[in-house]
Amino acid sequence: MAPQEIVVFVEGKGDVNAVPILAKRVMSTLNERGDVVVAASPFRVRGVGALVREGGKDWLRYLQDATKRARVVGVLLVLDGDLKEVPKTWKTYIDRFRTSDFCAMRAAAALADMGKAARAGELFSVATVFVMKEFEAWLLAGIEGLRGKSLAEGRGIIPANAEVPAGLDIEGKRDIKGVLRKSLGGVYSETLDQAELARHVDLTLLRQRCRSFLRFESAIRQLVDSARSGAHALSPIIV
């Protein structure tokens, strides 16, 4: 029997390859039966601002498009959580939480909830995750696993002493790309290197250092469980 599929929605060009690789690595630990897999072609959506405008018109369109595929049972949305405030146009968030301050858990729950209009939770599952604050935080958090690995196209070898700078708040710091670039010897390109680094990043350290990665793992676990049980879910939910 053909496996059921989870479609990954990502934000950036580098994420298109890198996030599915991390998702597959996580799933390989949960899914030895191979009955649920990550779909081959991820969706590249823009950031949260584009998804929520006009009542989430684009978000709902993409959900309906993705779930037309016969084997798709779930959608995993992974966005950067580098906002200070949610867009002023996101009325459902502002009305519900009475603030426009960005909170990753609230934003994720609000996006999952918007998906109901596309019959998410009924015909298929949706789990939303915000990487804090951008995808490179996850690469930096597991940087020890990258030591000695080659960058794409032989552009350099990652230093054997590459490490997280002392005292750095990995999930709180802005411009984590710049920190990662420096840690990798000055040569890092989002579009060239993300996928290869995602293959090698140390997941154990990543779990210890990034709460948002734990959320990523739990989202995948929920999607796999829902696929197996047939009880479609929205994740997260804030009561």
Added chain:
Amino acid sequence: MIEQITIENFKSIGKVTVDLSPVTVLIGRSGVGKSNFLRAIRFLRNYLTSPAKAVEIEGGWTRLWPFGLPVRQSITVRFRLPGFHEPFQYAISWGKTENRADIAQLESERLSMGNAEVFSWGSRQWTAWPGEGPKPTYPPGQVALGSFPTVPEAVLAYTAWTSAIGWYDFPAAVFSGPLTNNERDPQQTGLNDNASNYLSVVLALTQDLRDQHSRRTILARLRQVSPTVRSIELDSVQSPHRVIVGHLFGGEKRALELAQESDGFRRYYAHLLALYQTPPKQVLMFEEPENGVYPGALRNLAEEFIAAADNRRGQILLATQSPELLNGFAAEQLRVVDLDPETQRTVVGPLDADQIESLKTQLLYPGELLTVDQARIAQPTR
């Protein structure tokens, strides 16, 4: 109109059979073989006109073989011509020569109309001979399609596959260089591939007093890109040397040479000339027409491509990487080009049925097949 084309062993293409529409838009990632598909058609056109030149344009036979390895190649086309009820089919094949990787040998040709064979040869003998007079024992080593002046079907098919096909990939410098080669190319009528004979084409449009619509539409389209434009005409109808663009800047009239206009303006104009040339081509092919053109004008250009096909000014085949341009086309007009993951050969096919439905129900815009939900080829029905 070309209804179907089968290409075997041409550059990155292993074997593909593609049904074409009045407008066919090829989409797919870079490097998957979109250009090779269009170039196979161009190669056939050029080969029928001048075999040696056709091979030279492609960089020699070693660049025409898949992965540089000599193997039998063939192109088969099914097409319709005005005035004929039945479709034509023309097939041509080349084989490798012994001990030479850099030369191919013309191996067979066949032209048929409906179920009737017009001519065919292969294995060093004629299997259907339409000519008058003595039948040669062996094809003369040149293309037979153009060799039967007394067989109307062959003459028309030859014309349709030579001078009636335009292949355009206009450079940024189009219309900006010195007018050294503006003479007519004797092998072609209408706008030639590099548009170097554009003065002749503008002159033909100017002199066609029955059709003022084309000139007005070209001007209207140019004004959408550059609102100050008031006219675009030859400097002289008797002896044209340049095209003059009339502008109105804040109430003041100015005349600029076409060469002084921006790259984007000139490329846009080049596409319009190709689409409105008279007499029109049967088939017009464009490589990434979006290059250098103002993105806001691309929807208008898409409209013009569709209008050209609707108004019998030519079947349109184009390859694009532009979401803005792609938004102007319908699901049925799209063909997806990709690499077979196992063989790494180019495959071409219609869009996945689910994605077609998503386009029709506006869950997805065509341009999002290049950005959000990458276009997928329809799975063959079992």
